[in-house]
Amino acid sequence: MNVTDQDLQYFISALKNYTKYDFSDYSDKSLKRRVEKVLADRNLDVAGLITSVKNSQDFAETIVKEITVNTTELFRDPQTWHLLRSRILPRFKNNKNINIWHAGCSTGQEVYSMMILLHEMELFDKAKIFATDLNSDVLEAAKKGQYKYRFNIGYLDNFDKVIKQNPLNYEEFNDVPYEKYFEIDKAKDTITMKKFLTEKPIFRKHDLVKDGNLFFAKFDLILCRNVIIYFNYNLQNKVFELFHSNLYPKGCLLLGMHETILGPWATKFEKIGQAYVKK
């Protein structure tokens, strides 16, 4: 099912008019592909989709959930975590509190990875973790902290790379058992995060397009990885502005591996590796 630009515009305006979601500043190519996928999955045409969206908030909500992309893994992109471990988090060592916002936390692997790393760095108790996503389903999954073992088996390597090994010193090896942070049940095919991890973060539904900062706090670290790729330039800048205004001075913004700030907000940050530090 091919979706034309026109179709996409109709769909976006239907969402905008009948739901609280505004996708008009999303990257249209990506959005188009997702809509095409939804249409194919549901065997619908664009007109049908729009009618259903208009008629049912629940359906619209489901569609929004299906459109959004929730890719995440434990310790995704280990070099990012190495950066966090060696260069970013140590900056907050002497802070009284460390406020961390995972914007677009998806199913929460990044949140748990962060907490594990913080725990290993003995910063866990100082940290306050806030995590948001547009999709309430993935938030529920994140709160539960239970993942498919088989899907995530490869990501345990990431755990090893980040937590057990030190890329700066290959002779160093911390044998941290997985059981310290999660239970693996191969029979049930689950990885379940320990309670002390699942009960720590504050999970909230949040729309980066319009919700601003939900928390009455500023942040030392904002992670928004692989989110802005779905936004157009305009929305990207809007989001950068939001992050910038809610970071403490010297606070860090961490984007995805292939995401960069270009344009006006670039000069408001100093780049340390992949991370942007608020000037």
Added chain:
Amino acid sequence: MNQLKGMNFLRNLKMGQRIQLFVFLTVVATYTMSGIVLSYLSVSRAKSTSEKQMSVYVDNLEGMIDLQESITKNGLDQADFSALKNHFYKAAFHKTDFPFILSNNGKYLLHITKEDQRIPKDLFIQISNNPDKRGYLTIESAKGTEVIYYKYLSNYDIYLGISTPDSEVIESVAQNRSVMILVVIIAISLFFVIVSLIIKPITRTIQQVNSSIKKMALGLEGDRLERIQNDELGQIIGSLNTLTEGLSRTSHFAKELGNKHLNAEFSPLSTDDILGNSLLAMRDSLKVAEQEEKRRKQEDETRSWITSGLAMFGDILRQNNNNLSHLADSVTQNLVNYLNANQGGLFIYNNEDTSNPHLELVSAFAYNRKKFFEKTIALNEGLIGTCAVEKNTIYLKEIPSGYIAITSGLGEATPTSLLIVPLKLEDTIFGVIEIASFTEFNQHEIEFVEKIGESIASTLYSVKNAIRTNQLLEQSQQQREEMAAQEEEMRQNMEEMQATQEEMARKTIEMEGISKAIDQALIYCELDEEANIFLPNDNLAVAMGYPKHELDGLNLSELVHISNKKEIAAIRNEIAQGSPYKGTLRMLTRDGIDLYLHINVSPTFDDMGGIYKIILIGQDITESKLLEIKAQKQADEIEANLAELQAEQEIARMKENDIKGLLQALDTTCLITEIELSGKITYINNKNVETLGDPKDKIEGKYHRDLDGLAKKSPKDYEAFWNSLLSGISQNRVFSLTVNGLEKWISEHYTPVTDDNGNVTKVINIGFDITDSKEKEKEMQRLISEIAQLKKDNNK
């Protein structure tokens, strides 16, 4: 009727009354009869006595007559009669029994009243005709019946006689009779009283006996009577009492039997006691029947125990046939309870791993609690393993010590009997069930467990199959779901990659545009850590007057003016520290001309913080610098303006500071405008807003030609300008405009941005605010004119 009434009357009389009546009548009759007889006899005797007395009297009289005669001798004459009168005129024995003398012709010769009278002829005939010459005659006279005794006295030819009236004779007897009657009445009364006295207690006793018997006849218990007499009645009472007591005992016994107290004490009244013996016999047969009944009941119970057990387990096995562990739990718990046993476990034969077939404990209950522990037993290991291999029930009445793993925490006893039954179906083993109990197992219980074992085995067989099927189904379902999830995840991953790629492509284009703009607008080269130059752009080559290839590899220090050599060291130092360097370098062109470059050296880093490349971006500020220098020179000359110039230097330095790094430098120092090919302005940066005072929304979306001064002044020139841009030729120009009453000078560098195919996609204008320089120029001119004026004035 009357007869009947009389009969009924008699019948209804009580025994005592009847006896009294009978006795009374009998006594009366007897006494009457004996009175009559006595009276008759006494009358007869009186009569005979009287007759004898009469004969004696007559004889006496004869004697007297004889005596008289003897005296007188002449026969009997009147004298004699007179003499004899005394004897004849008195009654002999009674009142009127006067003797008489009759003449041979029947004439009374001597009689108290009838002298000279004649005796009735017929009588005299009888008398005279009697040959015995003596006899008795009975006559009826006025005085009633009279008896006459007569005797013929042949000596005197007379008849001597006496008549005695019967009445007088009987009179004494009659007197006796009254007495007798009185005596009889008294006797009867006495008799009656005595009889009453004797009969009353008897009748009372009889009544009691009667009522007692009546009660007994009605089936009630007879009264116990007091035995007073030892007579027959006493014996009757005794017997009755015995009978009552016997009956009471017997009935009590019968009652006990009725209440099924078959062991009640009872001895028969006698060896021949029919009822008692019958009861005893009945008791014995009842006992036998009871035992029989008991036995049958037990059999029935056993049968119903087995039947309902089979039904119950049938249900259990049916209900739980989709979950092996539920099934095992349910079976074990219920079996333990049903057998009143203490603990039990169910082992399932697991031969999935053919190299290690074993028995797995799937459910265990003890002391009515489910126990959770894992246990596997190899075939042939221990009792369970043996049972599984031999496929035979094992029943131990003594459990080997230490065999029971579960003991009561409450200190209850440990079981003593152990039953191990194989769960087999057609000789295939499916598991083993083990049950331990405090009591011994009955044969039927063991058989029951064996039977249940078969059902369990059969269910296990089907459950295993069902579970296996379910598992396969679930597995395939799960695999399908997982595949779908994986597919979705992959799709999302792909989407992310694609989005990332697009984003990167977009950025690349942007970067290319920007670098092109930089390349065309600014001086650009890369440095190594020693500040050797790589990849210089044309602007640098042109500005420095070197051909490009000569610049390549040249150290920056070789291009700077001798006075600025130490700045190179500073640059190296900054680079080594990873910091950017900003500053103005005084360069010497190949032709030895001073060239002022405002440069920004920015090291860029890789992810691990290592230096990736060092970029130098510079702007030829010679013009303004020279002016500045000129101005400074002037200022040196003019002390009054020195401070101002210094301030301006400060501003210039600040401006320099503003130019940081590639993009930062651009964004903060240049006026950047992005223009679509249509001429529509899509973006202006903050600097632009800052400098020109128009807010973004006022400019963005407008067309360049509508805002541009040149277009207004000379549309033709503008068209030429625009067309050359569209054809890919960069354009530079300078223009001025008034912002908030201040004149601004802008140097603009229009650079067309091309895509991979060389097509122009948009135009980027990088402008520089050169107002300061212009102003300085003007100021200088002003100063120069002022100075000239001063000189002129001075000259004056």
